[in-house]
Amino acid sequence: MQVVTTVRELQDYADAERAAGRRIALVPTMGALHAGHLTLVDEGRRRADRVVVSIFVNPTQFNDPKDLAAYPRTLEADLAACEKGGVDVVFAPEAPELYPDGAQTIVELTELAKPLCGRTRPGHFRGVATVVTKLLCAAKPHVAVFGEKDWQQLTVVRRMVDDLSFDVDVIGCETVREPDGLALSSRNAYLGKAERAAAPVLQRSLTAGADAIATGERDPARVLDLMTKLIDAEPLASLDYMAVVDAKTLAAVDPLAGELRLLGAARFGKARLIDNVGATAR
Amino acid sequence: MQVVTTVRELQDYADAERAAGRRIALVPTMGALHAGHLTLVDEGRRRADRVVVSIFVNPTQFNDPKDLAAYPRTLEADLAACEKGGVDVVFAPEAPELYPDGAQTIVELTELAKPLCGRTRPGHFRGVATVVTKLLCAAKPHVAVFGEKDWQQLTVVRRMVDDLSFDVDVIGCETVREPDGLALSSRNAYLGKAERAAAPVLQRSLTAGADAIATGERDPARVLDLMTKLIDAEPLASLDYMAVVDAKTLAAVDPLAGELRLLGAARFGKARLIDNVGATAR
Numbered sequence: 001m002q003v004v005t006t007v008r009e010l011q012d013y014a015d016a017e018r019a020a021g022r023r024i025a026l027v028p029t030m031g032a033l034h035a036g037h038l039t040l041v042d043e044g045r046r047r048a049d050r051v052v053v054s055i056f057v058n059p060t061q062f063n064d065p066k067d068l069a070a071y072p073r074t075l076e077a078d079l080a081a082c083e084k085g086g087v088d089v090v091f092a093p094e095a096p097e098l099y100p101d102g103a104q105t106i107v108e109l110t111e112l113a114k115p116l117c118g119r120t121r122p123g124h125f126r127g128v129a130t131v132v133t134k135l136l137c138a139a140k141p142h143v144a145v146f147g148e149k150d151w152q153q154l155t156v157v158r159r160m161v162d163d164l165s166f167d168v169d170v171i172g173c174e175t176v177r178e179p180d181g182l183a184l185s186s187r188n189a190y191l192g193k194a195e196r197a198a199a200p201v202l203q204r205s206l207t208a209g210a211d212a213i214a215t216g217e218r219d220p221a222r223v224l225d226l227m228t229k230l231i232d233a234e235p236l237a238s239l240d241y242m243a244v245v246d247a248k249t250l251a252a253v254d255p256l257a258g259e260l261r262l263l264g265a266a267r268f269g270k271a272r273l274i275d276n277v278g279a280t281a282r
Numbered sequence: 283m284q285v286v287t288t289v290r291e292l293q294d295y296a297d298a299e300r301a302a303g304r305r306i307a308l309v310p311t312m313g314a315l316h317a318g319h320l321t322l323v324d325e326g327r328r329r330a331d332r333v334v335v336s337i338f339v340n341p342t343q344f345n346d347p348k349d350l351a352a353y354p355r356t357l358e359a360d361l362a363a364c365e366k367g368g369v370d371v372v373f374a375p376e377a378p379e380l381y382p383d384g385a386q387t388i389v390e391l392t393e394l395a396k397p398l399c400g401r402t403r404p405g406h407f408r409g410v411a412t413v414v415t416k417l418l419c420a421a422k423p424h425v426a427v428f429g430e431k432d433w434q435q436l437t438v439v440r441r442m443v444d445d446l447s448f449d450v451d452v453i454g455c456e457t458v459r460e461p462d463g464l465a466l467s468s469r470n471a472y473l474g475k476a477e478r479a480a481a482p483v484l485q486r487s488l489t490a491g492a493d494a495i496a497t498g499e500r501d502p503a504r505v506l507d508l509m510t511k512l513i514d515a516e517p518l519a520s521l522d523y524m525a526v527v528d529a530k531t532l533a534a535v536d537p538l539a540g541e542l543r544l545l546g547a548a549r550f551g552k553a554r555l556i557d558n559v560g561a562t563a564r
Contacts, residue, residue, distance in 0.1 A: 007447045015449075019301070098447070102531070104392045105411070105445035111386045129387070130446075133415075137447040163387035164412075165289045165380070165419040167297075249384070 061127030343409030
């Protein structure tokens with residue numbers, strides 16, 4: 001496994017692999033790798049000959065400097081996990097490599113970045129779209145693999161890749177969960193014992209909303225009410241938002257119809273957790 | 283010469299040429315090709331094995347819908363000129379190919395897009411940066427060639443390519459001029475006979491400013507005053523702006539020092555013309 005820190009090295013690697021007719025998968029991460037990330041690596045390997053994992057805690061997607069400072073950084077363990085997972089190249093740049101002196105170019109989605117997490121975290125998806133653009137230019141992948149846990153991020157990236165004509169397939173992978181349903185997340189490390197015990201309420205409430213739709217509920221307000229009440233009943237949970245929207249456009253749907261996504265965010269102590277599940281209303 | 287209209291065709295062409303070890307030059311244009319564009323094609327051929335010319339009147343870089351509607355469209359003559367100029371591929375998409383339904387991703391430069399033409403044409407450089415990003419993703423060139431006549435555009439594109447880590451060399455080509463100094467421009471077609479006779483005052487005033495710097499003037503206000511007075515003395519010219527700035531950052535410099543650029547824009551009847559010249563203050 002190679003570890004490279006400059007865009008130039010990564011582009012040279014990509015050019016050589018492409019010239020040899022090999023396909024490249026990119027798995028963008030912020031490190032603090034867990035089993036969820038490793039399923040992205042496995043998916044990359046299924047779809048390409050080479051897997052590149054980027055590890056970069058992207059400053060521009062943190063709207064809160066304290067959140068950025070506290071974000072877990074575990075590079076040695078991450079490299080060991082990548083090696084074990086059969087990763088070919090880890091791209092681990094320092095911030096000035098992706099944001100050189102005077103850098104000022106932003107990539108922004110005027111609609112998809114606004115609702116849900118965009119409301120609570122202004123600028124977050126601008127940071128995501130900007131850094132993913134840089135990573136796609138640096139790694140020149142055929143395939144880019146993202147987790148479905150950040151559904152809005154996945155939606156933003158898909159739209160951005162289509163809009164900008166990047167020649168890359170964006171693949172979403174199912175969220176990996178603990179046995180009690182909690183989605184794996186690097187931020188779960190912030191949870192105290194009682195908060196950890198309370199946190200699965202987020203997935204339970206989303207699933208309850210999806211179950212209501214599956215059994216015929218078509219009023220989004222009633223689904224929202226159901227989900228919100230379950231979160232409110234948990235004293236250690238502080239609601240950020242719950243929503244049921246079109247899975248692709250993230251727009252409100254009333255009455256509920258088509259491919260839907262139920263999404264939520266809540267705080268448990270210092271940890272702000274997000275999750276989502278799918279539902280279909282025919 | 284091939285003419286392609288879809289991003290997919292162009293990407294397939296680029297992949298095949300790259301796989302064969304050939305280098306690609308992209309010359310982005312809005313059509314209405316003149317001798318200035320053909321020097322860009324020549325430069326592309328010197329630096330690459332294949333030359334791709336894009337012809338696309340990009341709607342998002344027109345802040346004025348009347349300007350967009352009136353912009354000269356001369357595709358047949360353009361194709362003949364490209365064929366004669368030894369172009370390998372013309373990419374001539376319809377607008378929905380680059381701006382599909384629901385497209386919403388913008389690329390923006392937070393500083394370089396603001397002054398000069400950015401002040402008079404709000405949103406112009408956002409449109410330029412966005413469409414150039416798309417064209418780079420579609421044509422996958424090794425080299426992209428732009429004219430120096432749009433100096434601010436060239437500066438914006440260079441910065442954007444660096445910031446987003448596009449693996450492409452941006453080449454600027456010297457402005458081609460009529461014998462009386464007027465820069466070639468597709469918009470010169472709008473000039474009436476008297477306006478055409480008056481228009482070289484723009485280059486004359488910029489050159490007078492550069493001459494003043496060459497002979498020791500270091501006060502930007504005096505250079506500006508000199509240039510502005512020359513424009514004001516021409517009854518058919520209506521001044522938009524004149525400026526002397528750092529050639530790379532487009533920032534004000536006082537006292538004048540280093541690599542400078544003198545830029546101006548003025549209206550002659552229906553035509554808004556721009557031009558610029560360089561100067562060095564040591």
